[in-house]
Amino acid sequence: xxxxxxxxxxxxxxxxxxxxxxxxxxxxxxxxxxxxxxxxxxxxxxxxxxxxxxxxxxxxxxxxxxxxxxxxxxxxxxxxxxxxxxxxxxxxxxxxxxxxxxxxxxxxxxxxxxxxxxxxxxxxxxxxxxxxxxxxxxxxxxxxxxxxxxxxxxxxxxxxxxxxxxxxxxxxxxxxxxxxxxxxxxxxxxxxxxxxxxxxxxxxxxxxxxx
Numbered sequence: 225x226x227x228x229x230x231x232x233x234x235x236x237x238x239x240x241x242x243x244x245x246x247x248x249x250x251x252x253x254x255x256x257x258x259x260x261x262x263x264x265x266x267x268x269x270x271x272x273x274x275x276x277x278x279x280x281x282x283x284x285x286x287x288x289x290x291x292x293x294x295x296x297x298x299x300x301x302x303x304x305x306x307x308x309x310x311x312x313x314x315x316x317x318x319x320x321x322x323x324x325x326x327x328x329x330x331x332x333x334x335x336x337x338x339x340x341x342x343x344x345x346x347x348x349x350x351x352x353x354x355x356x357x358x359x360x361x362x363x364x365x366x367x368x369x370x371x372x373x374x375x376x377x378x379x380x381x382x383x384x385x386x387x388x389x390x391x392x393x394x395x396x397x398x399x400x401x402x403x404x405x406x407x408x409x410x411x412x413x414x415x416x417x418x419x420x421x422x423x424x425x426x427x428x429x430x431x432x433x434x435x
Contacts, residue, residue, distance in 0.1 A: 226277075226310035230254070230269075231319045237310070243269065243278075243301035247316065248388045251395035254316040256388065258378035260302035261370055262288075265355070267301040268317040277308035287365045293354055321347065 225236045228243065230252040237246045244267050247254040255266025262284025271278065281294050282303040289298060299314075306312065324347060327340035355362065367375045379385060 226306055226308070226312075228306065229311060229313040231315055234311075237306050239306055239309075242303070242305045243267075243299070243312075243314065246306075247301060248391075251388075251391035252316065253319040253322065253392055253396060254301060255318050256302070256385070258302075259380045259385065261374060261378050261380075262300055262303055263366055263370060263375060263378045265300070266318065268351075269299055269301050269304075269314045270317070270320065271297040271299055271304075272313040272315060274308075274310055274312035277306060277310050277312050279303075279305040279307050283369065284366070287362050287369070288355060288358065290354055290358070317351075 226239060227234050228237045228246050229235075230243075230247050230250070233250075233252065235246055235250045235252070242260065244254065244256060244260055246252075247267075248256055254269070255264065257264035257266045260267075262282065265288055275297055278299070281289075281299065285294065285300050285303050288300075301314075301316070321344070324340065324344040328337055328344055331337045331340050370378075
């Protein structure tokens with residue numbers, strides 16, 4: 225099976241599978257607010273190797289990112305699908321920012337904190353400038369693509385969002401895992417979050433039936 229390396233950990237994948245699905249299935253640290261609609265931009269990642277094994281940039285990616293950024297390997301994991309045998313290596317934007325922040329908070333011994341602060345600020349500024357430079361056309365184009373309702377309320381499956389969020393949290397606490405799916409969360413607090421999400425989903429379904 226093809227191999228996708230996400231944040232230095234190798235995972236087995238299937239042809240045609242989107243990078244976001246691979247990451248979420250394995251609890252890799254990645255953003256996924258809009259459930260794969262290409263709206264929130266939190267699943268941005270940077271492909272380090274194997275870019276030719278992925279599908280071409282989609283309309284959603286071109287709306288938000290300039291050609292320069294795409295050429296540098298930046299993709300939306302919810303849009304990029306595995307088209308070749310791999311391997312593909314990438315780092316998610318969420319993980320890259322986490323590592324850069326930790327370097328600033330706790331730099332190596334005898335290191336100057338300012339040497340790590342500059343790359344972090346540069347990363348944040350580049351992301352913001354790229355999106356603001358295309359405003360408001362990127363927003364208008366996205367609304368035209370997905371509709372006003374989906375743009376304002378991008379969540380499609382709150383229960384899965386909660387479960388995947390808990391899985392990522394466990395993975396972050398436990399450290400780098402083996403390349404295999406983790407069992408379902410067992411922490412009482414995680415179970416409470418998931419159960420609340422399930423209750424909300426049932427209430428929304430009941431409201432739709434009664435309307």
